[in-house]
Amino acid sequence: MQEEHHDADALPPSENSPRETDAALRKRSAEIRTRLTRLGRSDKGFVNPSVVRGSTVTFQSLDEFEEALACDLKDGPFTYGLLDTPTTRALAQAIAELDGADGAVLLESGLAAVGVAMLSQVKQGDHILMVDSCYGPSRILCEGMLKRMGVETEYYDPRVGQDGRPGIETLFRENTRLVFMESPGSVTFEMQDVPAIAAACRERDIITAIDNTWATPLGFRPIEHGVDMVVHALTKYVGGHSDVMLGAVTTRTRKLWDRVKITAMDLGHGVSPDDAWLGLRGLRTLAVRLDAQEHAAVQLARWLQTRSEVKRVLHPALPEDPGHAIFKRDFDRATGLFGVVLHPVDRASLARMLEGMAIFEMGYSWGGFESLLIPQHPLSERSVTPWTEDGTLLRVSVGLESVEHLTQDLADGLDRLTR
């Protein structure tokens, strides 16, 4: 996989992502692997930080008590459990460091992170450019609450600026405030030219944000490519065990961090230290889990391509994928989520396939240890780039089971389509 990832030469390297040699990539991945075992270990003695549950923090003097109101929210003394605890701070600092960010704000879910990132930047009368392949609830937020606030959202082609398409700057208006990306999209897996979009936005002082849940900081570090804010649903790969809901927004600058933190505070967001602790525990094994999940996903994707029931596999790590050149240029690795388009099947056959699976289960999440397989309906979730693929789209989230067993399960499932 790694060889495929760094061989060909379809796109010129972008300014901020000089082409890496395999050796440089291996060195970085080795460094991250070790760093994951060191980050957020704030306690002396025991290797893990303790779970500090609490609302109240008491002060020893009137000066201290009064100064707390003006203290540095990011690195200063703790003042109140909703804002920060030693456990939540340890995870926030770890995520920020992995992203090369100035700081991170933790939220109770990935969707809360999307919402707080957006709300921190927009006001009535502003215009947002949102990628058409975005996570469905991000679109619902734009069409619901943000519209009610008087913020207009316009959707754009995920491949804006690629293959002769006009660049993102052709969509800018006087009041464009924020451009939101997701690369690859978690339903249809189009890759975006993030460095080009970020550069165009910077010229016009437009803020950029990206949902980087698919890649995790181990696969892609958007801040290094010019992006201002990065959203993570830590619920997925970082948590990794399908037992915690958690999100984060990391920011390029302290000023952006302040805005995100104040928005989270205004809305009363706060993360449970137990959940933050689970996030930290997930980080310890993130690299080894991703190694297994990436490898298994590529093997399954390749195998699916050989099946007559399969029309197309959507996975940017495959050289034939339309997003592969960008993936190869900007990403260090893939993860375990991809799509597969079947030749059209009726609902009864699909139900026979999905309901009879021995290992794959149907569930709305991904990134956990358990493999999931669900139908997707992108047609209903897009507005400017209609999904024209004639077929049945399934999304595969590869867990930690044996690839042999997963392949057999899929083979039996595909056989059931025609039985």
Ligand SMILES: Cc1ncc(COP(=O)(O)O)c(C=O)c1O
């Ligand atoms: C791409 C993407 N972003 C954000 C989220 C939201 O994460 P959470 O479920 O933690 O709210 C999801 C959840 O499925 C997702 O797929």
